[in-house]
Amino acid sequence: MIDWGWIGDHLGAIAGRLGQHLELTVIALAVGFALSLGLAILSARVRPVRSIVIGIAGIVFTIPSLALFSALVPIIGLSLLTVEVPLVLYTLVIYVRNIVAGLDSVPPDVIEAADGMGYTANGRLARVELPLAVPLMIAGLRLASVSTIGLVTISGILGQSFGGLGFFIFERPTFATEILVGAVGSIALAISADVFLGRLQRRLTPWARAMDTQAGAAT
Amino acid sequence: MSSAERVVFEHVTKRYPGTGAGNPGAVEDLSLEVPAGKVCVLVGPSGCGKTTSLKMINRLIEPTSGRILIGDRDIAQQDVIALRRGIGYVIQQVGLFPHQTVADNVATVPRLLGWDEGRRKDRATELLELVGLDPTRYANRYPSALSGGERQRVGVARALAADPPVLLMDEPFGAVDPIVRERLQNELLNLQEQLAKTILFVTHDIDEAIKMGDLVAVMQVGGHLAQFGTPDEILANPASDFVARFVGADRGLKRLALTRVDALELMPPVTASSGDDAADARRRALADPFPYLLLVDAERRPIGWVDQDDIPSSGTIGEDLATAMSPLFSRRTTLKDALAMLIEAEVHAGIVVDGKGAAMGLLTADMIFASSRDGRSPEARAGA
Numbered sequence: 001m002i003d004w005g006w007i008g009d010h011l012g013a014i015a016g017r018l019g020q021h022l023e024l025t026v027i028a029l030a031v032g033f034a035l036s037l038g039l040a041i042l043s044a045r046v047r048p049v050r051s052i053v054i055g056i057a058g059i060v061f062t063i064p065s066l067a068l069f070s071a072l073v074p075i076i077g078l079s080l081l082t083v084e085v086p087l088v089l090y091t092l093v094i095y096v097r098n099i100v101a102g103l104d105s106v107p108p109d110v111i112e113a114a115d116g117m118g119y120t121a122n123g124r125l126a127r128v129e130l131p132l133a134v135p136l137m138i139a140g141l142r143l144a145s146v147s148t149i150g151l152v153t154i155s156g157i158l159g160q161s162f163g164g165l166g167f168f169i170f171e172r173p174t175f176a177t178e179i180l181v182g183a184v185g186s187i188a189l190a191i192s193a194d195v196f197l198g199r200l201q202r203r204l205t206p207w208a209r210a211m212d213t214q215a216g217a218a219t
Numbered sequence: 220m221s222s223a224e225r226v227v228f229e230h231v232t233k234r235y236p237g238t239g240a241g242n243p244g245a246v247e248d249l250s251l252e253v254p255a256g257k258v259c260v261l262v263g264p265s266g267c268g269k270t271t272s273l274k275m276i277n278r279l280i281e282p283t284s285g286r287i288l289i290g291d292r293d294i295a296q297q298d299v300i301a302l303r304r305g306i307g308y309v310i311q312q313v314g315l316f317p318h319q320t321v322a323d324n325v326a327t328v329p330r331l332l333g334w335d336e337g338r339r340k341d342r343a344t345e346l347l348e349l350v351g352l353d354p355t356r357y358a359n360r361y362p363s364a365l366s367g368g369e370r371q372r373v374g375v376a377r378a379l380a381a382d383p384p385v386l387l388m389d390e391p392f393g394a395v396d397p398i399v400r401e402r403l404q405n406e407l408l409n410l411q412e413q414l415a416k417t418i419l420f421v422t423h424d425i426d427e428a429i430k431m432g433d434l435v436a437v438m439q440v441g442g443h444l445a446q447f448g449t450p451d452e453i454l455a456n457p458a459s460d461f462v463a464r465f466v467g468a469d470r471g472l473k474r475l476a477l478t479r480v481d482a483l484e485l486m487p488p489v490t491a492s493s494g495d496d497a498a499d500a501r502r503r504a505l506a507d508p509f510p511y512l513l514l515v516d517a518e519r520r521p522i523g524w525v526d527q528d529d530i531p532s533s534g535t536i537g538e539d540l541a542t543a544m545s546p547l548f549s550r551r552t553t554l555k556d557a558l559a560m561l562i563e564a565e566v567h568a569g570i571v572v573d574g575k576g577a578a579m580g581l582l583t584a585d586m587i588f589a590s591s592r593d594g595r596s597p598e599a600r601a602g603a
Binding site for chain 1: 277279300301302303304305306308310311312313314315316317318319327328331361362363377387
């Protein structure tokens with residue numbers, strides 16, 4: 001059923017598409033994170049902004065990705081932006097919620113102690129609130145990475161210039177081997193990204209591990 | 220060590236929008252002065268404005284009207300961030316930063332003040348030792364790995380890090396169990412003997428207030444200062460029915476716990492030693508209103524009581540005459556403990572002895588009652 005010969009002949013192409021998949025994903029995750037951080041901090045500081053941002057983000061997430069990719073073509077033509085704009089929009093939904101939740105998770109007594117000791121508002125954000133939001137931020141990053149890797153696959157609908165590993169799914173819809181390469185490759189990439197980010201989180205937040213250990217010992 | 224500074228409230232009022240006086244957390248025309256180096260406890264039922272008053276000192280809450288001075292400076296005229304960095308702050312839930320090690324937590328204000336790393340580390344080590352936590356064991360732990368009592372000690376160390384002249388403590392021991400609380404209270408009193416900071420301490424527990432305070436400010440709902448004075452003054456002369464009820468029906472006993480035996484003028488005992496002339500001893504004992512003769516050894520250490528009627532009219536005194544013994548008090552025994560022991564004793568007089576065990580004088584239950592009636596007992600402090 002699987003044509004191993006085809007795979008052997010196309011290793012270079014597969015590697016190239018894997019690289020493209022990663023590139024499209026990383027750009028979306030990075031740009032989306034930068035935008036979300038700003039929006040989330042604004043939402044955490046100004047209550048009315050928060051409901052607007054979260055509301056809009058929720059609406060965006062209900063738009064089917066296929067529809068959004070296709071709808072943008074007549075508006076901005078076919079370019080990197082056509083892929084990245086939807087990808088970034090979808091990451092916003094996940095990121096903003098998680099970063100806001102992360103900032104909300106900072107215990108009130110910690111905030112009060114920080115204020116009482118003379119942190120400035122920005123100092124408190126940078127040194128206390130954002131570091132404490134890191135676990136939920138990375139949880140958001142993991143979700144967004146899995147979601148984005150899937151959406152990059154779908155972007156293969158826009159033609160040969162895009163899609164990453166998804167290219168193989170859309171190129172010849174009747175050739176099972178190629179479809180499997182695209183699908184399995186995408187899944188493997190998503191799982192690898194999730195595992196990698198999980199490790200990164202443990203690295204970045206040794207204090208949270210101490211809390212987990214204690215919680216485990218207490219139960 | 221920087222010197223302590225006085226804290227003064229001048230007609231400070233805090234009202235919350237849409238509400239008049241008498242609402243929870245409001246403060247009404249509060250005026251009081253805490254002298255430099257003293258511990259002032261703000262105590263009262265919940266909603267009496269004690270925490271509001273405390274938070275107005277580091278401007279986490281701004282007063283509606285009135286002034287607060289630290290030293291001679293109006294805090295409203297100071298930069299709020301600089302003001303807070305110059306005041307130690309301890310809260311009930313401690314508020315340690317979970318993502319920082321104990322040493323980094325302690326060095327928070329030094330870091331904000333821009334101390335270099337070496338100096339911060341030295342200071343953190345010094346402070347951990349001061350609060351009784353071994354720096355080699357604790358400096359690199361995260362707060363989640365500490366017990367409640369250990370966290371509160373780190374909280375105190377963190378508040379002291381930049382050596383502030385004023386320390387604010389908001390129910391600092393409210394979240395730990397009673398045994399740990401008592402230990403932390405005693406440690407703070409010992410620490411305060413070395414540091415002599417000006418401390419404002421909020422609690423709802425009158426016993427804690429009496430134990431910790433050089434001065435106690437009793438507040439009542441509506442933010443009124445019901446009474447301000449030494450613990451002894453408040454227990455001896457409650458200014459109102461509210462204060463009397465708040466300090467409790469056992470305030471007489473609480474007050475006895477504040478006073479030590481050496482605050483009273485002791486009654487000299489009639490004494491005799493084995494081998495003394497019995498007739499002379501009998502004559503002296505009968506001349507004294509107290510019906511017993513105290514038999515002592517050559518170093519005046521008490522052996523026992525001899526009923527004056529049992530003293531033979533001739534011959535010499537022998538140790539076999541002693542039929543009863545009393546509790547022995549040191550000069551540091553509190554009157555409350557002394558009374559408790561006297562209730563059990565056969566002869567209702569305790570013998571106060573010095574460090575070598577020699578009898579210095581007698582203390583009777585009547586003398587304790589008289590001292591609490593006249594309300595003039597010196598403000599000797601118990602606790603510690």
